[in-house]
Amino acid sequence: MLGTDVELVLRSTRVVTPGGTRPAAVHVAGGTIDAVLPYDAEVPEGARVEDLGDDVLLPGLVDTHVHVNDPGRTEWEGFYTATRAAAAGGITTLLDMPLNSLPPTTTVEHLRVKQQVAAPKVHVDTGFWGGAIPSNVKDLRPLYEAGVFGFKCFLSPSGVEEFPELDQEQLARSMAEIAGFGGLLIVHAEDPHHLEAAPQRGGPAYADFLASRPRDAENTAIEGLVAHAKRLNARVHILHLSSSDALPLIAAAKREGVRVTVESCPHFLTLTAEEVPDGATEFKCCPPIREAANQDALWQGLADGTIDCIVSDHSPCTTDLKTPDFASAWGGISSLQLGLPAIWTEARRRGHSLDDVARWMSAAPAALAGLTAKGAIEAGRDADFAVLAPDATFTVDPAELFHRNQVTAYAGRTLHGVVRSTWLRGVRIAAEGILAEPTGRLQTRNK
Numbered sequence: 001m002l003g004t005d006v007e008l009v010l011r012s013t014r015v016v017t018p019g020g021t022r023p024a025a026v027h028v029a030g031g032t033i034d035a036v037l038p039y040d041a042e043v044p045e046g047a048r049v050e051d052l053g054d055d056v057l058l059p060g061l062v063d064t065h066v067h068v069n070d071p072g073r074t075e076w077e078g079f080y081t082a083t084r085a086a087a088a089g090g091i092t093t094l095l096d097m098p099l100n101s102l103p104p105t106t107t108v109e110h111l112r113v114k115q116q117v118a119a120p121k122v123h124v125d126t127g128f129w130g131g132a133i134p135s136n137v138k139d140l141r142p143l144y145e146a147g148v149f150g151f152k153c154f155l156s157p158s159g160v161e162e163f164p165e166l167d168q169e170q171l172a173r174s175m176a177e178i179a180g181f182g183g184l185l186i187v188h189a190e191d192p193h194h195l196e197a198a199p200q201r202g203g204p205a206y207a208d209f210l211a212s213r214p215r216d217a218e219n220t221a222i223e224g225l226v227a228h229a230k231r232l233n234a235r236v237h238i239l240h241l242s243s244s245d246a247l248p249l250i251a252a253a254k255r256e257g258v259r260v261t262v263e264s265c266p267h268f269l270t271l272t273a274e275e276v277p278d279g280a281t282e283f284k285c286c287p288p289i290r291e292a293a294n295q296d297a298l299w300q301g302l303a304d305g306t307i308d309c310i311v312s313d314h315s316p317c318t319t320d321l322k323t324p325d326f327a328s329a330w331g332g333i334s335s336l337q338l339g340l341p342a343i344w345t346e347a348r349r350r351g352h353s354l355d356d357v358a359r360w361m362s363a364a365p366a367a368l369a370g371l372t373a374k375g376a377i378e379a380g381r382d383a384d385f386a387v388l389a390p391d392a393t394f395t396v397d398p399a400e401l402f403h404r405n406q407v408t409a410y411a412g413r414t415l416h417g418v419v420r421s422t423w424l425r426g427v428r429i430a431a432e433g434i435l436a437e438p439t440g441r442l443q444t445r446n447k
Helices: 079-088 108-118 137-145 168-180 192-197 206-212 214-233 242-254 265-271 292-303 338-349 354-369
Strands: 008-017 020-029 032-037 046-053 055-057 061-066 091-096 123-126 151-154 184-188 236-239 258-262 385-395 414-424 427-431
Touching: 020 354, 055 354, 061 214, 061 338, 079 091, 079 414, 079 427, 091 242, 091 385, 091 414, 108 123, 108 137, 137 151, 137 168, 151 168, 168 184, 168 214, 168 236, 168 385, 192 214, 206 338, 214 236, 214 242, 236 242, 242 258, 242 292, 258 292, 258 354, 265 292, 265 338, 338 354, 338 385, 338 414
Parallel strands: 008 046, 008 055, 061 091, 091 123, 151 184, 184 236, 236 258
Antiparallel strands: 008 020, 020 032, 055 385, 385 414, 414 427
């Protein structure tokens, strides 16, 4: 029976639902999806109809890996600019990483500071990860009870002194504490000993930088994480996987019932080491962009389910920090606004569908974080949508991006998939490059 309070009907010949893509009419009431009905279903009296034609209606993307850097390093990014870029790119929910802001999100007091700064500025729904550092085991449970979605740690230096890495003993202690209350540990997995043993040559040559972050560093760190997770029955998520060598180990762990999940990122799935020009440090990230053959294997890992999701790891900085020296330049790629078209461009070339993209970039990240109202176009979920023209193309002009600093590894690339509009709880918040005022809400873990 049609809901009597339906105020909006979105129609498209291509609506991506958990059951597949089909013509449908999505009925929205009170910011929530009331029903997903046949395309020509009766329109409730008083409801406004938006016919999207052949543009694809996707669930709003969920990006669980964003460095907003606010407060403290807002010249690098900020909640207002980051969430504008997210909205323009079809992202309706993001989770902020606990580091590169000052203070880092390592205590409840620091979380409250970040929430107060973010609340009036966010264009999309925004939640927060906590941080696990050597000195804050006692703060982990209080942070969890305050609503963080889990805890991030590093196994090698993070790049900022206020967020130190965990050694193996500290890792085990933090993991045990988090497992004790059913939390999730998300890990930057590079082994420091392999990094220290690798050749460290500065300069503009990308080959030298790639050699300084070998695959063995990731593989060894992941092997250790799997062993800890198995012993403690802990939930562990591997961040920004770049080494395809680790896929068999991860797949075997999953088959054994180890509670491990994995993400990769648009830059690892669309850019290759062979195409990075020397001195082009807009391509620098840690772990690094690797070779084309490695990328092929990552796509196979996505196809067979070893890799669960794709998120941005948007890690921006000011232009001056991207010096031509790969050793000294800040490591991070700005891609928040471009993730959907970048992935769709490569996915379609490899024979994947928008159903796959929606699973990797919306449903799976929402499930990872426990965002039960997000991630799918089905009754009862938030009416969060991205409208995509999948066959339209555009060439990336950094000056047209909404990130605070218009630096991106995608400059000059022609991509398939133009985001026509983005909707948050049934309200259009971005359309054809025009952004509404902030209406995002702060999210906390479902308790």
